[in-house]
Amino acid sequence: MFQNVIVKQPCHRIAEGITSSPELGKPDYEKALEQHCAYVKALEKTGAKVCVLEANDAFPDSCFVEDTAVLTSKCAIVTNPGADSRKDETAAIVPVLQHFFPKEVIEFIHAPGTLEGGDVMMVRNHFYVGKSSRTNAEGIRQFLDILKKYGLSGSEVPLEHVLHLKTGVNYIENRNILVSGEFKNNSQFESYQKIEIPEEEAYAANSIWMNGTVIVPQGYPQTEQLIRDAGYPVITVDASEFRKIDGGLSCLSLRFTSLL
Numbered sequence: 699m700f701q702n703v704i705v706k707q708p709c710h711r712i713a714e715g716i717t718s719s720p721e722l723g724k725p726d727y728e729k730a731l732e733q734h735c736a737y738v739k740a741l742e743k744t745g746a747k748v749c750v751l752e753a754n755d756a757f758p759d760s761c762f763v764e765d766t767a768v769l770t771s772k773c774a775i776v777t778n779p780g781a782d783s784r785k786d787e788t789a790a791i792v793p794v795l796q797h798f799f800p801k802e803v804i805e806f807i808h809a810p811g812t813l814e815g816g817d818v819m820m821v822r823n824h825f826y827v828g829k830s831s832r833t834n835a836e837g838i839r840q841f842l843d844i845l846k847k848y849g850l851s852g853s854e855v856p857l858e859h860v861l862h863l864k865t866g867v868n869y870i871e872n873r874n875i876l877v878s879g880e881f882k883n884n885s886q887f888e889s890y891q892k893i894e895i896p897e898e899e900a901y902a903a904n905s906i907w908m909n910g911t912v913i914v915p916q917g918y919p920q921t922e923q924l925i926r927d928a929g930y931p932v933i934t935v936d937a938s939e940f941r942k943i944d945g946g947l948s949c950l951s952l953r954f955t956s957l958l
């Protein structure tokens with residue numbers, strides 16, 4: 699159960715966010731704001747208390763708050779994003795985390811290590827961490843050291859094509875895992891019950907488990923059905939504006955239970 703969620707509103711400069719898919723067009727600020735509101739409502743429906751942070755126009759990608767921290771049952775780890783334009787997004791998350799975690803369990807990834815939360819997938823007390831264009835070997839080394847200190851474990855998953863680990867693979871509890879593309883045959887996920895996402899719906903591999911319900915992006919009917927067939931209630935939300943700048947549903951929130 700995740701009792702708490704942190705989100706950050708999209709900012710006026712969202713159209714300047716980093717993208718690998720310029721052909722999708724630029725996100726529309728008003729639409730993004732509407733979609734963000736619906737996303738918050740969906741999270742609230744699952745019983746979580748949502749803390750909505752104000753937008754920050756200094757950082758076009760700052761609504762993707764997941765990348766700034768990894769929140770566990772024992773500690774909070776503030777990241778050091780690999781994208782230069784995103785590095786300083788972390789300064790704003792520290793005082794927020796202090797409302798939910800004792801100061802002495804707030805840890806940091808330091809340069810030259812880089813790590814983004816989108817590369818970290820939690821399965822109970824184990825954390826898979828993608829080695830990507832954003833998360834480097836030194837970031838992973840520091841991250842695994844921190845996990846060890848708290849009795850948690852982690853393992854590295856090298857990425858080939860996708861931006862972040864959770865762009866292509868997401869754990870939805872009960873040993874069920876959504877896998878797309880390069881992760882379908884990855885031996886590290888062999889022991890899970892795999893739900894294979896069809897290539898044309900790969901974006902929907904980034905669906906999120908929230909307190910028994912799975913929140914799925916709108917417009918991916920095959921994925922929605924596969925998740926329903928696995929026994930989950932589903933809420934769909936439109937994420938089209940975030941998709942234009944490589945953002946999915948997981949990136950838009952930090953989901954956790956407060957230690958305070």
Ligand code: CIR
Pocket residue numbers: 715716717759762764765781784815816817861862864865943944945946948949
């Ligand atoms: C970026 O490239 O950093 C943003 N445009 C998208 C971040 C998506 N975050 C995530 O998958 N956790």
